[in-house]
Amino acid sequence: MILYGAKCLPAAPAFRMLSVFLMAASYAVYLVNFLEYQGLAWKIAVNTTAAIALDIVLLVFLVPALGGLGAAVSLSAGFSAFAILCWLDVRKSLS
Numbered sequence: 001m002i003l004y005g006a007k008c009l010p011a012a013p014a015f016r017m018l019s020v021f022l023m024a025a026s027y028a029v030y031l032v033n034f035l036e037y038q039g040l041a042w043k044i045a046v047n048t049t050a051a052i053a054l055d056i057v058l059l060v061f062l063v064p065a066l067g068g069l070g071a072a073v074s075l076s077a078g079f080s081a082f083a084i085l086c087w088l089d090v091r092k093s094l095s
Contacts, residue, residue: 017072024076024083031086035093043089051082 035044055078062070 011068014068014072017069017076020076021072021079024080028079028083028086031083031090034090035086038093040089040093044086047082047085047089050085051078054078054081 032044035041055074058074058077059071062074064070066073
């Protein structure tokens with residue numbers, strides 16, 4: 001509020017939700033690199049496709065209802081799903 005003023009305050013919930021996206025992206029970087037190193041790039045492609053499909057479905061339903069917050073929720077959920085799927089693949093390849 002100090003930097004941009006009160007007129008930007010309605011965007012705060014969307015930015016808070018995007019912090020979930022940033023956390024998932026931070027973990028996904030390491031997981032994707034590990035999967036590529038193991039020669040499992042095809043699993044990254046499958047996980048990306050699943051995450052994009054989830055993101056599109058959520059966008060269709062959440063953006064009309066919630067606007068920008070719905071887009072932030074959709075992006076965070078899709079990328080979190082991507083990170084979780086990659087994490088499961090890494091665990092599987094380590095066992």
